[in-house]
Amino acid sequence: MEHSARKKLEAMAKTPEALNRTVEYVAEHLRLFVKPQDRVLICLTRKEPDQIGGIFRAAVERVGAEPVLWGPDLRWKTLLRLAFSTRARVIVGPPLVILGLSKLAKSTGTPLNIRQVVTAGYPCMDWMIEDIIRGLDCDTWGCFDPGDGAIVGGFSCGKSLGVHLRQDLYSLELTDETDGVGRTVLRSVEDPQAYLYTGERGRLDKTPCPCGRESARLVDIYPEDSLASDVRDLTAQLHSWSSILDCRVAKGQYGLEMELVVFPGEKLPQLPTVAKRVIRPWDPERDIPFHLVPDWENLA
Numbered sequence: 001m002e003h004s005a006r007k008k009l010e011a012m013a014k015t016p017e018a019l020n021r022t023v024e025y026v027a028e029h030l031r032l033f034v035k036p037q038d039r040v041l042i043c044l045t046r047k048e049p050d051q052i053g054g055i056f057r058a059a060v061e062r063v064g065a066e067p068v069l070w071g072p073d074l075r076w077k078t079l080l081r082l083a084f085s086t087r088a089r090v091i092v093g094p095p096l097v098i099l100g101l102s103k104l105a106k107s108t109g110t111p112l113n114i115r116q117v118v119t120a121g122y123p124c125m126d127w128m129i130e131d132i133i134r135g136l137d138c139d140t141w142g143c144f145d146p147g148d149g150a151i152v153g154g155f156s157c158g159k160s161l162g163v164h165l166r167q168d169l170y171s172l173e174l175t176d177e178t179d180g181v182g183r184t185v186l187r188s189v190e191d192p193q194a195y196l197y198t199g200e201r202g203r204l205d206k207t208p209c210p211c212g213r214e215s216a217r218l219v220d221i222y223p224e225d226s227l228a229s230d231v232r233d234l235t236a237q238l239h240s241w242s243s244i245l246d247c248r249v250a251k252g253q254y255g256l257e258m259e260l261v262v263f264p265g266e267k268l269p270q271l272p273t274v275a276k277r278v279i280r281p282w283d284p285e286r287d288i289p290f291h292l293v294p295d296w297e298n299l300a
Helices: 002-013 018-032 053-063 074-088 095-108 127-136 227-240
Strands: 037-042 067-071 090-093 117-122 141-145 164-165 170-178 181-188 195-205 217-223 244-252 255-262 276-281
Touching: 002 018, 002 095, 002 195, 018 053, 037 053, 037 074, 053 227, 074 095, 074 217, 090 095, 090 255, 095 117, 095 127, 095 195, 095 244, 117 181, 117 195, 127 141, 141 164, 141 255, 181 217, 227 244, 227 255
Parallel strands: 037 067, 037 090, 090 117, 117 141, 255 276
Antiparallel strands: 164 217, 170 181, 181 195, 195 217, 244 255
């Protein structure tokens, strides 16, 4: 039942009319801060027209700006070089990728022209957004795009953390709540039998938003596969350090395992005792963001 409901919702979002409406919805928000002729760096690997990268590319073109695509070389060094050489003023991408880029720019002394950031992809915790703002001295916006496909469920207003739901098309429910945090379920307003469990958890902030909208905002979004609080908290602690470019933590057979990619010579946090730990300097010729690596193949 759940699988067919998801397929139905995805099929509805992929019709030519629906895709055009979604591109216009994204373009409408981009027009608030993207100027014609701006270069917009898009760090989303799914680039087909019915995927989130393709939707942003079309929306950027619709507002008269120039999309700059990252890839197929997904190394950190390539991203830094692209951001610098194009003097992109706007960047779109997963929060951890943009956060890593800001650390890399600081560590290498590379000046970037980025002033507007759109986060798309997960996890998207509030602390990540705050660190991106500090690192790049920028304004941030958020796009709710469960599944990286054609479904765009909401966009932020630029006045607060979190995203406002796209209420003309979708409703949002939280299930299995604990302390206000629950599994997010996106449902079609037109056909309530079309819905999806997004694979993320989050909470609804119902306090008044400075933008004046009365709708609740979805905040602190993270994947369900990182529910173990010790893993999640340790990962957040490590990512918050400017000396750590990237990290990953997981529970192995004998306990926690971690791998850190660090900037040599910079202070590291006090690390807990774990079953397996790798700490190595950033290798420009090798390293790509960990969340783009499907397994722990680099852990040595």
